[in-house]
């Protein structure tokens with residue numbers, strides 16, 4: 001838990017969000033600035049900065065999150081698949097430094113990285 005972390009505050013309910021799912025270990029909520037008709041994030045309640053900071057001890061938690069994504073995606077109406085993104089570190093475009101999985105879908109999903 002980190003006092004000044006936006007996603008810790010959201011997971012604790014101190015900052016409002018549109019909740020998608022919650023259990024004792026994880027929290028999922030809609031992105032405030034969606035890039036597609038469905039765009040939500042799944043975060044661990046544990047304050048973990050990024051995937052770069054994950055260790056063996058987090059394996060079960062990360063595995064649980066990965067297995068949860070398709071279930072939540074389906075509940076959100078994504079019957080035809082989804083994109084999952086984990087921006088990791090400044091070099092990966094991460095802006096909020098609490099590990100989160102973006103789940104994106106619906107509408108037209110463009111190629112992941114634009115080729116020049």
Ligand code: AMP
Pocket residue numbers: 006015017029030031032033034086087093094095096097
């Ligand atoms: P990233 O660039 O991977 O760190 O993604 C951070 C994401 O958090 C962005 O997609 C933002 O739109 C989203 N975001 C920032 N503040 C909030 C908030 N208060 N509630 C929901 N999503 C947020």
Ligand code: ZN
Pocket residue numbers: 001002005006007008009046047048097098
């Ligand atoms: Zn946090």
